[in-house]
Every structure is written in structure tokens, then in C-alpha cells.
Amino acid sequence: TSADEQRRREQILAGAQERYYEHPMQIQRGWRHHLVDTTGRAYVDLVNNVAGLGHGHPGVADAVDRQIRILNTNSRFLYHELAEYSERLLALLPPDSPLDTVMLVNSGSEAVDLALRLVQAATGRKTVVALREAYHGWTTAGDAVTTSAYDNPYALDTRPEWVHVADVPNRFRGTYRGAAEDRSVGARYAADLGADLDRLARRGRPAAGFICESVLGNAGGVLLPEGYLADAYARVRAAGGLCIADEVQVGFGRTGSGFWGFERSAVIPDLIAIAKPMGNGFPIGGVITSRAVADALTSQGQFFSSTGGNPLSCRVGLAVLDAMEAEGTQRNAREIGRRLAAGFRALAERHGIIGPIHGEGLYLGVELVRDRDTLEPAAQEAAAICERLRELGVIVLTTSERSNVLKVKPPLCITAESADYAVAALDRVLTEGW
Numbered sequence: 001t002s003a004d005e006q007r008r009r010e011q012i013l014a015g016a017q018e019r020y021y022e023h024p025m026q027i028q029r030g031w032r033h034h035l036v037d038t039t040g041r042a043y044v045d046l047v048n049n050v051a052g053l054g055h056g057h058p059g060v061a062d063a064v065d066r067q068i069r070i071l072n073t074n075s076r077f078l079y080h081e082l083a084e085y086s087e088r089l090l091a092l093l094p095p096d097s098p099l100d101t102v103m104l105v106n107s108g109s110e111a112v113d114l115a116l117r118l119v120q121a122a123t124g125r126k127t128v129v130a131l132r133e134a135y136h137g138w139t140t141a142g143d144a145v146t147t148s149a150y151d152n153p154y155a156l157d158t159r160p161e162w163v164h165v166a167d168v169p170n171r172f173r174g175t176y177r178g179a180a181e182d183r184s185v186g187a188r189y190a191a192d193l194g195a196d197l198d199r200l201a202r203r204g205r206p207a208a209g210f211i212c213e214s215v216l217g218n219a220g221g222v223l224l225p226e227g228y229l230a231d232a233y234a235r236v237r238a239a240g241g242l243c244i245a246d247e248v249q250v251g252f253g254r255t256g257s258g259f260w261g262f263e264r265s266a267v268i269p270d271l272i273a274i275a276k277p278m279g280n281g282f283p284i285g286g287v288i289t290s291r292a293v294a295d296a297l298t299s300q301g302q303f304f305s306s307t308g309g310n311p312l313s314c315r316v317g318l319a320v321l322d323a324m325e326a327e328g329t330q331r332n333a334r335e336i337g338r339r340l341a342a343g344f345r346a347l348a349e350r351h352g353i354i355g356p357i358h359g360e361g362l363y364l365g366v367e368l369v370r371d372r373d374t375l376e377p378a379a380q381e382a383a384a385i386c387e388r389l390r391e392l393g394v395i396v397l398t399t400s401e402r403s404n405v406l407k408v409k410p411p412l413c414i415t416a417e418s419a420d421y422a423v424a425a426l427d428r429v430l431t432e433g434w
């Protein structure tokens with residue numbers, strides 16, 4: 001039972017090991033956008049953004065099975081899969097992208113870590129600017145730029161010297177607020193970032209780089225204000241720094257509008273950190289950048305990971321990209337994302353607890369509030385609603401600093417039927433009470 005398994009874990013695993021739900025569920029199988037627990041009950045999975053193509057994908061399974069029998073060595077040998085996969089990744093960039101170099105690792109945290117090291121090596125500077133309320137990973141450097149109070153043990157005054165935390169451009173509950181089309185909101189946040197960059201330079205700590213997600217995932221999937229990212233990137237570059245897009249969650253077709261999250265802001269970063277959906281559950285991560293930036297490391301030692309970029313992970317990565325193309329994954333993210341968002345918006349007309357609905361494609365956040373004017377977070381309610389939804393067969397969990405946003409980031413293969421089921425289940429919970 002789940003209780004037995006939980007007790008077993010408590011005896012041998014670290015207390016810091018995170019778990020979903022107060023009474024966690026034990027899963028025995030995943031299939032497409034469904035999970036099945038050990039009692040045989042099936043659920044619609046709205047949270048697993050790693051299995052982008054869906055759980056148990058046969059093309060990915062075959063790639064693992066075939067390649068692990070043929071060859072799995074480290075990247076110090078030559079084999080064709082590493083260059084083949086890297087070429088495929090580069091071909092996914094927008095046509096005007098100058099980025100031409102790939103470095104493969106094993107996870108999102110490693111990718112962020114590497115990107116941070118690269119900007120420091122390439123600029124000869126140390127300071128990295130991260131946005132408030134962000135999650136960028138659990139490794140020592142990734143953790144240092146993780147600024148969400150929820151995820152990160154550093155208080156602002158104990159954060160390492162090389163991290164500067166800038167204001168989060170949240171137009172709903174941040175310093176500056178306004179409508180989606182109000183370009184002055186993004187301009188004001190970017191101007192504040194520019195003032196931070198000037199101050200850092202005056203204090204002898206000029207910025208090596210700036211890292212942010214192209215959609216504010218940890219804030220609940222909040223879309224960046226119009227014009228913010230282009231303006232922020234221009235200011236960072238004018239100050240001599242490099243721009244890192246953390247696309248670990250938002251990349252790979254999730255927003256539906258483009259393959260990359262940054263495409264919706266019409267910018268090209270200097271470095272792109274990628275992971276999660278690359279391997280559909282098989283651990284792969286990477287950084288895409290320019291040769292000039294990547295070569296900054298050669299003077300500082302080698303780049304090598306025992307498993308990063310091995311033939312197995314590259315084969316899996318290729319199988320994922322093949323399947324995404326064959327199955328129209330990005331189009332499904334766009335269409336079902338629109339359907340879900342429309343469903344949630346319709347519910348908002350009848351249920352006052354639904355506040356702003358964030359995001360795009362299958363990167364959505366339904367913010368629950370006690371009052372639509374003050375946006376007082378409905379965190380306890382959100383947790384209870386998630387429990388009730390689980391009873392109705394829908395796995396959805398809370399996110400954000402205030403734990404009041406229902407995070408809707410399902411496998412990208414989710415169907416219209418399951419999307420409608422999830423919206424109807426939420427309607428039922430909000431109508432009947434929780």
C-alpha cells in the first residue's frame with residue numbers, strides 16, 4: 001500500500017526527499033497522459049512535464065532498448081549519435097539564431113550550472129542576475145540562482161555574493177501592474193533591471209549574465225509583460241553581459257506557439273539551458289550557445305560528463321524529436337492548451353475563487369484567490385481542491401511562492417476528452433465544495 005511504501009521510504013531516504021500530497025499516492029504505471037495507482041485506478045496526469053510525449057512512449061522505449069544493446073560509451077570516443085543529435089537540436093533554432101554549439105549533460109540543474117559557468121568564463125566576470133521567485137535547479141550554482149523562498153534555503157542576505165536578485169516582472173501582483181497589452185509595464189520592469197545593472201557596475205561587480213525563464217514558471221506560469229524580455233536582453237548586452245534562457249520547462253513545444261518559450265518574445269538568447277522533455281523521462285540536459293561562449297571553457301579545463309551526450313541519451317533524444325514531429329506534439333499543445341484555458345476562463349465566470357489564468361499552450365496556471373481585487377492567495381483552498389480532484393481522478397498540484405496556483409503542465413499528448421474531463425472535475429469540486 002502507499003502507507004507501507006511511505007514508511008519504507010522514511011526509514012531509508014532523506015527527510016528532504018520531496019513528495020506530492022500529504023498522503024502520497026503509489027503509482028505503478030504510466031500510459032500517455034494517464035497514471036495508474038497500485039489499486040488499478042487511472043488518473044488524468046496534469047503535472048508531468050518531463051514525459052512530454054506521454055508516459056510509456058513506444059518509440060522512446062525502443063530507442064533505449066536498441067541502443068543500450070549496441071553501444072553505450074562516454075563521449076571521449078567518437079560515435080555518430082552525438083553530432084547527429086546536436087545537429088538536430090541546432091536545426092530547431094529560429095532561422096536568425098547565431099547559436100551553433102551544443103554541450104550535453106544529464107539534467108536541468110546541470111544545464112543551468114554549465115550555463116552559469118560559461119557566462120562567467122566568457123565575460124571574465126562573476127555576477128549573475130536572476131529574477132525573484134525563480135526556480136533554476138538544485139545543484140550548488142543552480143540553487144544559488146533559485147530565488148523562490150519556497151524552494152531555496154538561502155535568505156537574501158546569505159545568498160552567495162555573485163548572485164544579484166532582480167524584481168520579478170509579474171504584471172498581476174508585482175511592483176508594476178497593468179493589462180496584457182500595456183507595454184509600459186514591461187518597460188518599467190526592464191528599466192529597473194537596467195538600474196540594477198548600472199549599480200552593479202558602479203560597485204565593481206558588473207554582470208556576467210542574466211538568467212530567467214521565458215515564461216515565469218515558478219510564479220505560476222505568468223507570461224512576461226509585453227516587451228520585457230527584448231528590453232531586458234538589450235540592457236544586459238549593453239552592460240557587457242550574456243543572456244541565459246532557462247528553457248528546461250518551457251521549451252520543446254510546450255507553449256504551443258513556438259518550439260521555444262523565448263520565441264513569443266522575439267528574442268534569441270546567448271545561451272539556452274534545456275532538459276526535462278528532451279529524453280521524455282530519460283535523463284538528458286544541455287546548453288546551446290555560440291562557439292565564442294563555449295570556447296571560453298577550453299582555457300579553463302575540459303568539459304566532460306561520464307553519461308552526458310552518450311550514444312544512448314542521444315538516440316533517445318533523436319527518438320523524442322522524431323516522435324514530436326510525427327505526432328504533431330507542438331500543435332496539440334497549442335490546441336489543447338487553448339481548449340483548457342477557455343474551459344478555465346468559462347469556470348471563472350461562475351466561480352469567484354478563480355483569479356488570473358496564466359500561461360500559454362500546455363504551460364498554464366490557474367490562480368486561486370479569496371478576493372479578485374486584492375488577489376489574496378487561496379492556498380489552503382488550493383491544496384484541498386487538489387485532494388478532491390485526485391479523488392475524481394485528476395492529478396493536479398499547486399505551485400508559486402504563495403502555493404495558490406493550480407499548475408497545469410500535462411504530457412503534451414493530452415486529448416480533448418481528458419482536458420474536458422479535468423475542467424468538468426474542477427467545476428464539480430468548486431460547485432460541491434472541497
Ligand code: PMP
Pocket residue numbers: 107108109110112135136137138213217246248249275276
Ligand atoms: N530550471 C527550471 C525552470 C526547472 O523547472 C527545473 C526543474 N524543475 C530545473 C531548472 C532543474 O532541472 P532538474 O530537476 O532536471 O535538475
